[in-house]
Amino acid sequence: MAGSVWVVVEQWQGQINDISFEALALGRELADALQVPLEAILPGPQCSTLAGQLGCADTVLCADHAALAEPIPEVHAAALADLARQRQPRVVLVPATNNVWGVSTLLGAILGAPAVNFAIDLKASDGALEARCVLYGGKLETRVRLTKEPAIIGLWPGARPADQGRSERQPAVEQVPVSVPSDVRLRLKRYIEPEAGEVDLTREDILVAVGRGIQSKDNLELAEELAQALGGEVCGSRPVVDQGWLPLSRQVGKSGLTVKPKLYLALGISGAPEHVEGMKNSALIVAVNTDPQAPIFNLAHYGVVADALELMPALAEAVRARKG
């Protein structure tokens, strides 16, 4: 229906991604505030089998097209644009995951519509849409008003709890035809499975996480000693993995693992949104950083402004002394 709120639902390996439910929860609030329907757009083959999980929406629009099975940004953007032109939504919430990375930007470009990135919240204020976005690696936030429609919102993880977007209700399901470009110049050849790690970090109770702040590969030893004293494992942020100091199987965040340990000790990690999405639900987060303004302190339960290289040996020593 014209003027409705849209949530683009993302499938990953035949399942609906959690962030899609987060987006539905937010979309529901917005649709209710604007008194318009909430429509879930489900692209991909066999989408009818998944539609029943999307009862948070009033209607599920199934764009059942074989070409949408592959995560090709150009194809997904073209299909969404085609559908948006037919049905004129007011706002389109697109999960900002790596999978079809760039799709919200392309959708905005095709439709000549504004596309905001890094959004963590969205509301209607006096009938206008207002988004809150994280910039500068989490150091600043901006509030923006969308002055053109449809507004494309690249939604980051964590806007609402995923469970809030799940519902037992059966939504109305509509099959919608979409057209996609025929001369696609990008093709998925194969999926590559994750490198098998020696341990499954998602099952660990205690994680000692290191970031660029540890400064060199040699200092990793301090983290390993600390992890050993605590009975935990070492993991890290992306730059540590990019430098080859830790294997990809130990990366936490958007492209890596999502972990929920009992203790997440973040050492020299700034707290960029792409890292935070992989560890924000840890039961206890203790962050050590030399920068008192580091965004990680906005999330951690306890914080220490200190040199991690000094704190690591002191803490390992104290833990060993206590354990006897």
Add this chain to the structure above:
Amino acid sequence: MHFLVLMRMVPDVIEELEIAPDGKSLDREALRLIASESDDHALEEALLLKERHGGRVTVVAPEAPEVDDLLYAAAAKGADRLVRLRGVNPGLGVPALAGSCVAALQSSAGLLPADLILTGAQTIEDLDGLIAPLVAFRLGLPYIGVVTAVTEIAEGKASVIKEFQAGYRGEFEIALPAVLGVQSAEKPPRYVPVAKVRAAMKSAKIEDVEVPQPVAQSLDGIEVLSMAKPEVAGRAEMLEGSPEEVAGKICELLAERGLL
């Protein structure tokens, strides 16, 4: 092979970020700028490809304070042509910036054709879109983002590795010419000693290319209401003292939770 790398300067977030008196933007006077991290990776990937396949690397960067350092460093690492785009206003507005860049690429400066256009997957201030898909869209080229390697180039096609989630990756085939949003290069960006950068300053030349009919770099359909430090529900409780004292306090917290 011609590899064209589009690079941008962004605020260094290790420094304090000051908000301008309007409360809606960064105080750009007070900023220290550095090359966007994933743009550095895009350059590295281009240099690796040149080493492997031959050809040349052109680096194009919109003018900004310190951008000359970025360009000379690129030359010291092995870039062949350095281009500074003039007439681009700093600030937010990625679609407008993409428009300016594409106009310059298509101008008489002879920057195109390129087999691959590489740039970073994202910068920390891409509020209204990513530059790689926008450049691809305007040039009518295929695009893929979050790229971590280009494993093969043959017969007008490239094989690229892209990251999904949870450690999953995908191998894609893309027809050339194409635009890649690079997340990280196959190897960490190479280090160049200051002496080599100084030498490049003497030997390399930066060309200026004027953006034809500069597009006002502004936000379209997006009005910034405010920019500020994040609103947070609860900040961390800070632990203070010497490393030994803090270590003791952390042990207490862990013991209370049965983690020691």
